[in-house]
Amino acid sequence: MEKKKISGHDHIRYERPQLSPKEMLEKSRDFFDQMDQRRTVREFDTRPVPLEVIENIIKTASTAPSGAHKQPWTFCLISDPEMKKKIRQAAEEEEKISYGGRMSDTWKADLKPLGTNWEKPFLEEAPYLIVVFKQSYGMENGEKVQHYYVSESVGIACGFLIAAIHQAGLVAVTHTPSPMNFLSKLLDRPSQEKPFLLVPVGYPKAETYVPDIHRKPLEEIIIRFYDYPQ
Numbered sequence: 001m002e003k004k005k006i007s008g009h010d011h012i013r014y015e016r017p018q019l020s021p022k023e024m025l026e027k028s029r030d031f032f033d034q035m036d037q038r039r040t041v042r043e044f045d046t047r048p049v050p051l052e053v054i055e056n057i058i059k060t061a062s063t064a065p066s067g068a069h070k071q072p073w074t075f076c077l078i079s080d081p082e083m084k085k086k087i088r089q090a091a092e093e094e095e096k097i098s099y100g101g102r103m104s105d106t107w108k109a110d111l112k113p114l115g116t117n118w119e120k121p122f123l124e125e126a127p128y129l130i131v132v133f134k135q136s137y138g139m140e141n142g143e144k145v146q147h148y149y150v151s152e153s154v155g156i157a158c159g160f161l162i163a164a165i166h167q168a169g170l171v172a173v174t175h176t177p178s179p180m181n182f183l184s185k186l187l188d189r190p191s192q193e194k195p196f197l198l199v200p201v202g203y204p205k206a207e208t209y210v211p212d213i214h215r216k217p218l219e220e221i222i223i224r225f226y227d228y229p230q
């Protein structure tokens with residue numbers, strides 16, 4: 001392997017296949033078309049999913065870039081029905097309070113088109129729950145290791161996770177029961193780890209409906225600053 005020292009550390013040669021503009025256009029369009037098919041799904045079939053598929057999905061999430069490459073994430077993978085039940089009970093307790101008044105009227109009105117409520121049957125129906133924790137700092141041989149840009153890093157990893165779930169033909173919902181500290185207790189995580197996102201994963205129910213909502217068009221999300229000829 002071709003190596004080179006940069007500031008005293010090994011660097012390895014890295015190359016990507018060069019695509020022609022036509023190939024790039026096709027691939028970027030195909031990837032967009034594929035990702036544009038992704039929808040948040042809250043109704044799951046209880047059918048099991050092969051464990052190795054889920055492990056590959058988590059490995060994909062862990063390829064995300066992170067601050068100083070500290071990889072400040074932990075993924076708890078749950079299929080145990082008893083644990084799922086406990087998580088559902090605890091989440092619904094919080095959500096009952098949230099929907100019962102902790103969320104503002106505007107917030108509840110904003111959620112109306114999505115049809116959500118305090119009930120979370122998907123926490124028991126989905127074959128797997130992935131609970132993503134962010135590590136405010138790491139621990140190596142009893143020593144604290146500093147972490148950087150933790151939320152950004154874990155957020156990017158969750159993006160990769162969601163994309164990987166979609167491309168495996170599975171569906172997910174990004175669930176954030178609030179507050180989420182019950183997850184630290186139930187899953188016995190150390191105090192430097194904070195729950196970040198709960199992602200039930202599985203097949204959609206045989207007949208699934210999703211809200212008829214639309215994505216902002218490019219011209220609403222892009223501000224152009226180029227001056228080269230197009």
Ligand code: IYR
Pocket residue numbers: 095111114116117118175176177178
């Ligand atoms: N955590 C609640 C409420 C909720 C909040 C937002 I912002 C959403 O986009 C969806 C739901 C729940 O999971 O129902």
